[in-house]
Amino acid sequence: MFENLSRRLQQTLDGLRGRGRIGEADLKKVMREIRMSLLEADVNFEVAKAFTKRVQEKALGQKVYESLTPAEQIYTIVYDELKELLGSEPKQPELKHEGNVWFLVGLQGTGKTTAAGKLARLYKSKGRRPLLVAADTQRPAARDQLRILAEQVGVPVLEVQNGEKPAETARRLREHLAKDYRDLVIVDTAGRLQIDEALMDELAQLKDELEPTETLLVVDAMMGQEALGVSRTFDERIGVSGLILTKLDGDARGGAALSARYVTGKPIYFGGTSEKLDGLEPFYPDRLAQRILG
Ligand code: GDP
Numbered sequence: 001m002f003e004n005l006s007r008r009l010q011q012t013l014d015g016l017r018g019r020g021r022i023g024e025a026d027l028k029k030v031m032r033e034i035r036m037s038l039l040e041a042d043v044n045f046e047v048a049k050a051f052t053k054r055v056q057e058k059a060l061g062q063k064v065y066e067s068l069t070p071a072e073q074i075y076t077i078v079y080d081e082l083k084e085l086l087g088s089e090p091k092q093p094e095l096k097h098e099g100n101v102w103f104l105v106g107l108q109g110t111g112k113t114t115a116a117g118k119l120a121r122l123y124k125s126k127g128r129r130p131l132l133v134a135a136d137t138q139r140p141a142a143r144d145q146l147r148i149l150a151e152q153v154g155v156p157v158l159e160v161q162n163g164e165k166p167a168e169t170a171r172r173l174r175e176h177l178a179k180d181y182r183d184l185v186i187v188d189t190a191g192r193l194q195i196d197e198a199l200m201d202e203l204a205q206l207k208d209e210l211e212p213t214e215t216l217l218v219v220d221a222m223m224g225q226e227a228l229g230v231s232r233t234f235d236e237r238i239g240v241s242g243l244i245l246t247k248l249d250g251d252a253r254g255g256a257a258l259s260a261r262y263v264t265g266k267p268i269y270f271g272g273t274s275e276k277l278d279g280l281e282p283f284y285p286d287r288l289a290q291r292i293l294g
Contacts, residue, residue, distance in 0.1 A: 008033050008034075012029070013030070030074060031052045035049065035051075042254075043255040044255065047255075055078055058080075059077055075293070079289055079293055082258075083285050086268065086285035090282045093216070093242055095128075098183040100185065101185045101187065102119065102186050102212060103212035104188050105191075105203060105215060106191055106218035107192065110191070111220060112188060112189070112191055113149065114149070115270070115272060116146060117146070117152070118270075118278075118280035120155045121277045121280075122280055124155060130155045130184045130186055131156055131157070131180070131185045131186070132146055132150045132155055132156070132186050133185060134147065134159045135188060136190035137163055137202070138162070138163075143160070146159075152277060156182075158173060166209040169206065169209065170206075185210075187210065189206065195229075200237045200238065203237075214241050215241045216240070216244050217240040217266075218243075219257075221248050222256070224252075227256035231259065232263045240266050242269045244268070247272055249274055254292055267283075270283055
C-alpha cells in the first residue's frame with residue numbers, strides 16, 4: 001500500500017539530505033511530489049490537495065527550510081498528518097449496558113454482511129447477547145447469507161420480509177426483544193451496487209424507526225476514489241457515526257481510508273483483515289500511517 005508515497009518521498013527527501021537548509025522552492029517541490037504520489041495511490045484530488053496544504057503549513061510554521069535536518073522533519077510531519085487524518089488513536093463504538101442498536105450501511109459488495117457476522121462473533125465472545133437483523137427487503141439472497149453467518153456464530157437472526165415497511169420491522173424487533181433479551185442488535189441493511197435514491201429513503205426511514213445508537217458505514221479499502229462520493233452521500237443522507245474499513249488484507253493503495261475519513265471525520269472503529277469470521281480487528285491509525293510510509 002502506498003508504495004509510491006514512500007518511494008517518491010524517500011527519493012525527494014534523499015535529495016535534500018545533508019543540506020543545511022531548504023529553500024521555499026525546494027519545499028514546494030516536495031509538496032508537489034507528495035501530492036502526485038497521493039494521487040497515484042488513488043487518493044481523491046480534493047483530499048490530496050488539503051493534505052499537502054496542511055503539511056506545507058506545518059513545515060513553514062516549523063521553519064523546516066531553515067532547520068538542520070529538514071528531510072527528517074518533513075517525513076515526521078507527513079507521518080503525523082497521516083496519523084491524524086486517519087484518526088490519531090484507536091476508538092471503540094459506543095456500547096451501553098443495554099439497548100445498543102448498530103446500523104450497518106454501505107454499498108453492496110463492500111463486506112457489510114460479513115462485518116455484521118464478525119461483529120456478532122466478536123461481541124458474543126466479550127459476553128454480549130447479539131441479535132442480527134437481516135434488513136434487506138428486496139434481496140432474499142442477502143438475508144440467506146446473514147442467516148448462514150448467524151448460524152455459524154450461534155446467534156439468532158430476525159429477517160425482514162419482502163417489501164416490509166420500516167415501521168413493521170421496528171414493531172417485529174420490539175416483539176422479538178420482549179421474548180428474547182438481547183443487549184446488542186446489529187442491523188445489516190440493504191445495499192446496492194450504486195447510490196440509489198429509493199434505497200437512501202428506505203434507509204433513512206428505517207433509521208428513524210430503529211433509532212440506532214451507532215450508524216456504521218462499511219467502506220471497502222479497495223474502493224479508491226469512489227469512497228469520497230459514497231461516504232459523503234451516506235453521511236449527508238443517513239448520518240454516519242463511525243466507519244468500518246474492510247479488505248485491508250488486499251492490495252488497496254489507501255485512498256479509500258483517507259477519503260472516507262476526510263469527508264465524514266468519523267472514527268474508523270474496525271478493520272477487516274480476511275473473509276473469515278475472526279477477521280476483524282480494532283483499527284490503529286498509527287499502524288496504517290506507518291504502513292503507508294513504509
Ligand atoms: P455486502 O454485499 O456488503 O454485504 O458484502 P459481503 O459481506 O457479501 O462481502 C463481499 C465479499 O467480500 C465476500 O466475498 C466477502 O467474503 C468479502 N470480504 C468481506 N470482508 C472482507 C475482508 O475484510 N477481507 C477480504 N479479503 N474479503 C472480505
